[in-house]
Structure formats: C-alpha cells, structure tokens
Amino acid sequence: MKISRIYLALAVSIAASASAQAQQAYPAKPIRIIVGFSPGGGVDLIGRTIAQKLNEAWGQPAIVENRTGAGGNIGTDFVAKAAPDGYTLLMGYVGNLAINPFLFSKLPYDPVRDFTPVALAAVSTNLLVSHPSLPIRNVKELVALAKSRPDQINYASAGVGAVGHMAAELLATTAGIRLQHIPYKGNGAAIADVLAGQVPLIFSAPGAVVHHVRSGRLRGIATASTRRPPGLQDIPTFAESGFPAVEASAWFAIFGPAGLPQSVVERLNAEIVRSLKLPEIHTRLTNAGYDPMPSTPGELAELLKSDLVKWSKVVKASGAKAE
Numbered sequence: 001m002k003i004s005r006i007y008l009a010l011a012v013s014i015a016a017s018a019s020a021q022a023q024q025a026y027p028a029k030p031i032r033i034i035v036g037f038s039p040g041g042g043v044d045l046i047g048r049t050i051a052q053k054l055n056e057a058w059g060q061p062a063i064v065e066n067r068t069g070a071g072g073n074i075g076t077d078f079v080a081k082a083a084p085d086g087y088t089l090l091m092g093y094v095g096n097l098a099i100n101p102f103l104f105s106k107l108p109y110d111p112v113r114d115f116t117p118v119a120l121a122a123v124s125t126n127l128l129v130s131h132p133s134l135p136i137r138n139v140k141e142l143v144a145l146a147k148s149r150p151d152q153i154n155y156a157s158a159g160v161g162a163v164g165h166m167a168a169e170l171l172a173t174t175a176g177i178r179l180q181h182i183p184y185k186g187n188g189a190a191i192a193d194v195l196a197g198q199v200p201l202i203f204s205a206p207g208a209v210v211h212h213v214r215s216g217r218l219r220g221i222a223t224a225s226t227r228r229p230p231g232l233q234d235i236p237t238f239a240e241s242g243f244p245a246v247e248a249s250a251w252f253a254i255f256g257p258a259g260l261p262q263s264v265v266e267r268l269n270a271e272i273v274r275s276l277k278l279p280e281i282h283t284r285l286t287n288a289g290y291d292p293m294p295s296t297p298g299e300l301a302e303l304l305k306s307d308l309v310k311w312s313k314v315v316k317a318s319g320a321k322a323e
Contacts, residue, residue: 026086026264030061033254035091036075038068042205045288046121046252047091053275064091071161071322072096073107080109084259086268090115092255095163098307102315103161104322111304116260119272120253120295120303122285125225126167126203127210127232129218134200139175139222139241142201146177154180155201156190160320164190164203166311167224167248169318171238174245194218205250206232207289224248230286251307252290253300265297 033051037043044066051062067075076096082088097111109115128139134153136142146153157165160183172179182199184190187208194202195217202209206229212218213235220235224246228237238246254272256265273294275281285292295303 026267027058027060029087030063031087031089033062033064033089033091034075034079035064035066036068036072036096037066037093039066042124042250042288042290043072043091043093043252046285046290049281049284050091050121050254050272050275053278053281054271057271057275071100071103073100073104073109076100077108079255079257080114082257084116084257084261086256086260086264088257089118089268090255092253094249094251094307094311095161097255097304099161099163099166099311099315100322101308102312103320111308114258115255116258116265117297117300117304118254118256118260118265119269119297120251120293120300121272121276122252122290123225123293124205124207124250124252124290125223125229125232126164126248126250127206127213127223127235128167128171128201128203128221129194129209129213130221131194131197131200132216132219133197134219136221137219138236139238139243142221143175143177146175146179150178151180153201154182154199155203156182156184156194156199157202158187158190159183159185161315161322162187163248163250165320166314166318167203167246168201169320170224170248170314171243171246173314173317174243203248205289210289222246229291231289251293251303253295253303255300269297 033047035044035047047064051064054062067078079088079090101107101111136145155168190202191208193199209218213220222236222238222241223232224238226247276292276294282292
C-alpha cells in the first residue's frame with residue numbers, strides 16, 4: 001500500500017511537472033488568429049498587426065485565418081469550439097461579440113461563457129457626417145430638424161446591425177427623434193451615396209470619411225467617443241454637444257476559447273500590450289484611424305459586459321433583426 005502511494009505521488013508530480021513545462025514552453029507551434037471578416041477591413045488589419053508582432057517576438061508563426069460569414073459569427077463560433085490551448089485565438093470585434101447576440105435570433109456561442117478575454121487592442125470611434133445640403137452644422141440643429149420632420153431624414157449604414165446603424169439608433173433613442181434607416185451592402189456604397197447627396201447622413205469610421213470632411217464634400221458633426229480622437233481635434237464629441245450617452249466606439253480585442261490557462265493568458269496579454277505600445281505600431285494604427293488601447297484581461301471582460309447591456313437596449317429599441 002505504501003509503495004502504491006509513492007507511485008501515485010510520483011505520477012502526480014510528473015504530470016504536474018509536464019503541465020508546467022508545457023505552459024512555460026508556450027508557444028511551441030504556430031498560432032492561428034481567426035478573423036470573422038474579409039481581408040482589408042479594420043478587424044483584419046489589427047489582427048495582422050498583432051500576428052506580425054507575436055511572430056517577431058516568439059519565433060513561431062502567428063497566422064491570420066479569415067473565416068467569414070454571418071456577420072462574423074462563423075469565425076467566432078469556430079474559436080468558441082476550439083481547444084483552449086492558446087493556439088487558436090479570436091480577433092474579436094464589438095459587432096460579433098456585443099451586438100450580434102441581440103441581432104440574431106439564435107447564436108451558436110455565448111459571448112461571455114464561451115470565451116476567455118485576453119487583451120483589448122484598439123478602439124475606433126464613429127464620426128457622424130452630413131452632406132452639405134442638409135441645413136445643419138451641429139447635433140442640436142440636427143435634433144431640432146429631425147423633431148420637426150420625423151421619419152423624413154434618412155441615414156445610410158453598411159447594413160442592418162452594423163455599428164454605424166446602431167450608433168444612429170443610439171442617437172435617435174437618446175435624443176427622442178425618428179430617423180429613417182437606409183441600409184447598404186457595405187460602407188463603400190453607403191458613403192458614395194452620401195457624397196452624391198442621395199442620403200444626407202452617415203455614421204462611419206473616421207478613416208473612410210475624414211478626407212471628405214477636410215475637402216468640404218462632407219460636414220463633420222460629432223464623434224461618438226469619450227474624447228476627441230487624434231486627427232479630429234476640431235470636431236466635438238456628442239458629450240460636448242449635450243448628448244453624453246451617445247458613445248459608440250468600435251473595439252477590437254483578442255479572445256481565446258473558454259478555459260484558456262491563466263499562464264497563457266498572461267503571456268499573450270503581456271506581449272500584445274508591449275507590441276501596441278511600440279511607436280511604429282502606434283503610428284500605423286493611428287494613421288489608419290484606430291486608437292491603440294491595450295488593456296488587462298479583466299478590463300476587457302468588463303468592457304464586453306457593459307457593451308452587452310448597452311447594445312441590447314439599442315437593438316431592442318431599433319427593432320433590427322439580422323437579414
């Protein structure tokens with residue numbers, strides 16, 4: 001009996017040692033960062049930026065894999081069902097993790113239960129712009145005009161449930177106005193019609209419209225952020241315009257499957273935070289319209305939970321459903 005206990009203790013010790021060595025050796029093989037959206041967009045750009053720095057730091061390939069479809073749900077579900085070993089990660093986005101749960105009647109994943117928060121990477125505000133033909137120059141003038149013309153002022157978006165759509169609905173519910181949504185299949189087509197004067201308003205990522213504001217083809221009304229972003233210092237926030245509840249930042253963050261070992265979370269978080277603080281990465285992202293904002297895993301978890309509460313109310317009030 002005594003010998004059996006000795007063998008059992010030895011086996012447990014060896015297993016624990018092997019587990020510790022495996023965690024210390026992370027990463028020992030290529031890492032996949034799953035992006036649920038097409039190449040070329042913001043989620044893809046930030047995912048590839050992080051992958052590049054992980055590759056350089058650790059000498060293991062970090063590969064971005066685009067698994068597109070269903071508003072990012074296909075790639076997100078793939079990570080939710082992956083082994084929690086740190087070799088399959090999600091480049092998460094506010095849309096597929098905080099908005100889709102209320103936009104789709106049924107999702108194959110739970111944004112809180114099925115994922116381990118690792119690190120927030122960056123945030124991009126939404127900028128409300130108007131065509132010069134619309135007789136407004138600020139948010140208060142827009143609200144007054146909309147109240148005098150309910151359901152008669154159109155706004156464009158990249159599609160039902162897009163962050164720009166939800167930002168406009170957040171403004172509408174906050175200000176007590178009724179705007180008419182005109183959804184497009186993508187932001188490019190939506191912006192083109194706003195530039196042509198076919199639709200007078202759009203919420204968009206700044207990078208796609210700020211050069212049109214600078215040229216005078218569009219008018220910058222307000223940014224849906226807590227502070228004026230770099231490069232937009234001359235455009236007020238909604239808070240400065242009297243509507244502090246209109247905050248509609250799009251965030252980008254790394255998540256792993258539920259049950260990711262704490263040692264792996266800590267190693268990933270430390271390297272992602274270090275990379276995002278590098279001057280070259282800061283410049284690359286800010287020039288593209290993104291504000292690098294690394295965080296702890298706990299801060300990311302709280303951000304997700306608070307946005308789930310906020311966007312659930314906005315989606316419900318809008319009546320929007322995924323097409």
